Amino acid sequence: MEIIIEKGTELEAYPYVGMCQVMKAYAYSLMVDIWADVPFSEAHKKDILSPIYDKGEDVYSQLFALLDQGIENLEKESVFEPGN
Numbered sequence: 205m206e207i208i209i210e211k212g213t214e215l216e217a218y219p220y221v222g223m224c225q226v227m228k229a230y231a232y233s234l235m236v237d238i239w240a241d242v243p244f245s246e247a248h249k250k251d252i253l254s255p256i257y258d259k260g261e262d263v264y265s266q267l268f269a270l271l272d273q274g275i276e277n278l279e280k281e282s283v284f285e286p287g288n
Contacts, residue, residue, distance in 0.1 A: 206248045219286050236260040
């Protein structure tokens with residue numbers, strides 16, 4: 205999902221970026237519900253092999269922001285449409 209978010213942003217494929225942001229937020233919310241503290245802030249950085257564990261409540265606040273971004277991207281105009 206992180207690769208699609210990165211590449212989709214470059215290509216302005218906002219519907220795909222938005223879908224991945226929503227799915228990422230959902231996946232992380234499940235992980236926080238199960239394990240509480242999870243790697244999040246450093247989890248997708250290529251040069252970090254052992255990311256720190258972020259507190260669950262800190263991750264949740266970031267997930268709400270990610271959901272808001274995802275919703276905004278789903279509403280943006282784009283030449284890319286899911287299914288095409």
